[in-house]
Amino acid sequence: MLITLWLRLGALLLKTLMLLALIALLGWALNSAWSIWRYQGPVSTEEQVPPGEAAMTQDIIQTAVRIVDQHRDNTRYLRDAHAKAHGCVKAEVQVLEQLTPPLRQGVFAEPGKTWQAMVRLSNGNAYPQFDSIRDARGMAIKLLNVPGTQLLKEQQGRGEQDFVMFNHPNFFVSDVAEYRQNVAAQADGKKVGAFFPGWDPRTWQVRHLFIALATLSPPPASPTQTRYFSVSPYKFGGANAKFRVAPDPDSCPAYNLPPQNQALPNFLRNALNQQLSTDRVPACFVLQVQRQDPSHYMPIEDTSIEWRESDAPFETVARIRIPAQDFDTPQQNLQCDNLSFNPWFGLEAHRPIGGINRLRKAVYEAVSDYRHSRNAEQ
Numbered sequence: 001m002l003i004t005l006w007l008r009l010g011a012l013l014l015k016t017l018m019l020l021a022l023i024a025l026l027g028w029a030l031n032s033a034w035s036i037w038r039y040q041g042p043v044s045t046e047e048q049v050p051p052g053e054a055a056m057t058q059d060i061i062q063t064a065v066r067i068v069d070q071h072r073d074n075t076r077y078l079r080d081a082h083a084k085a086h087g088c089v090k091a092e093v094q095v096l097e098q099l100t101p102p103l104r105q106g107v108f109a110e111p112g113k114t115w116q117a118m119v120r121l122s123n124g125n126a127y128p129q130f131d132s133i134r135d136a137r138g139m140a141i142k143l144l145n146v147p148g149t150q151l152l153k154e155q156q157g158r159g160e161q162d163f164v165m166f167n168h169p170n171f172f173v174s175d176v177a178e179y180r181q182n183v184a185a186q187a188d189g190k191k192v193g194a195f196f197p198g199w200d201p202r203t204w205q206v207r208h209l210f211i212a213l214a215t216l217s218p219p220p221a222s223p224t225q226t227r228y229f230s231v232s233p234y235k236f237g238g239a240n241a242k243f244r245v246a247p248d249p250d251s252c253p254a255y256n257l258p259p260q261n262q263a264l265p266n267f268l269r270n271a272l273n274q275q276l277s278t279d280r281v282p283a284c285f286v287l288q289v290q291r292q293d294p295s296h297y298m299p300i301e302d303t304s305i306e307w308r309e310s311d312a313p314f315e316t317v318a319r320i321r322i323p324a325q326d327f328d329t330p331q332q333n334l335q336c337d338n339l340s341f342n343p344w345f346g347l348e349a350h351r352p353i354g355g356i357n358r359l360r361k362a363v364y365e366a367v368s369d370y371r372h373s374r375n376a377e378q
């Protein structure tokens with residue numbers, strides 16, 4: 001009697017599991033079919049500004065400044081994002097000697113040209129935290145003494161070209177409207193509300209939640225051992241493109257970083273220090289562009305979409321060399337904190353495009369001005 005009951009229960013459980021598996025399979029198949037239908041080219045090569053974007057941007061600035069105020073570290077005001085630096089290092093960016101004419105754009109116009117640059121390596125979080133905690137890792141490059149008209153009218157004296165990247169290829173929101181909703185929820189401590197704003201399943205951002213979770217990844221062994229992506233698109237002369245920076249060990253002397261103690265709060269800074277300062281070994285990267293092919297699904301106005309390499313390859317346009325150096329001094333660390341990197345510091349040939357970049361134009365400036373002015377008052 002008891003055995004029959006158990007057998008029946010077992011059979012029922014098995015059937016339920018099979019039914020659930022079938023429903024999941026069906027859901028997956030429907031989702032894939034929908035994605036293939038929705039995410040296909042051709043796409044526009046032009047920007048499309050939705051109504052109300054300027055007002056939403058003002059809202060986001062208020063939230064960003066609120067975050068800067070919330071996470072003041074003792075006396076200094078930090079960045080609203082990427083607050084913790086592993087170091088600012090000097091670098092040389094050399095344009096490839098052999099470049100086909102379509103790749104000779106903006107600061108890459110002159111084959112063989114070497115730019116002096118500063119590179120800031122960072123964790124993504126708004127609060128400085130242990131490097132072992134899952135997070136995005138940032139790389140911001142500033143080419144110096146760049147001639148030509150700057151994009152921002154008030155920055156004409158700067159002579160800079162910045163590339164601002166982190167180590168994941170796509171962003172956890174598509175556009176300004178979604179960013180506003182997401183960040184406002186997060187600033188109010190509503191982590192679930194950030195991706196599930198209401199009961200209506202059509203507003204749920206499951207795919208974007210997965211992107212956010214994947215962006216918060218375990219740390220690399222060193223900031224020199226991961227790839228960095230521009231995520232959002234830029235002009236590249238007459239074309240549109242995204243940027244990527246990838247380690248290029250073959251261009252540097254062979255080097256094996258000794259294992260670092262990852263329990264130490266700043267082990268990524270220690271790793272950088274060990275390679276550049278103690279072992280005196282340079283670090284090498286390639287700087288690449290991925291040009292938009294509008295016949296494929298490579299949209300400008302949706303940063304949650306990774307442009308597939310199978311649709312358009314990354315092409316190397318320059319080599320970055322971070323020479324052996326001592327960068328970890330109190331004076332240089334303060335200078336590093338006082339620098340501002342901004343995708344809008346640069347030339348028309350590399351104009352940032354798309355909603356998230358239009359948003360960054362206003363927000364980086366506002367936050368940077370705010371923290372600099374508050375720090376100057378200290």
Ligand code: HEM
Pocket residue numbers: 060064078079080081082120121122138139140164165166171179229230231232303339340341356359360363364367368371
């Ligand atoms: C395309 C995606 C994005 C990437 C790849 C990115 C990357 C970065 C990186 C690497 C930094 C640190 C720069 C440094 O070292 O000084 C940074 C700073 C910052 N990011 Fe982003 N970011 C992105 C999107 C956004 C968005 C959508 C916002 C808000 C609207 C934002 C707001 C900021 C702010 C306020 C700072 C600090 C600026 C300063 O005080 O100097 N970022 N970002």
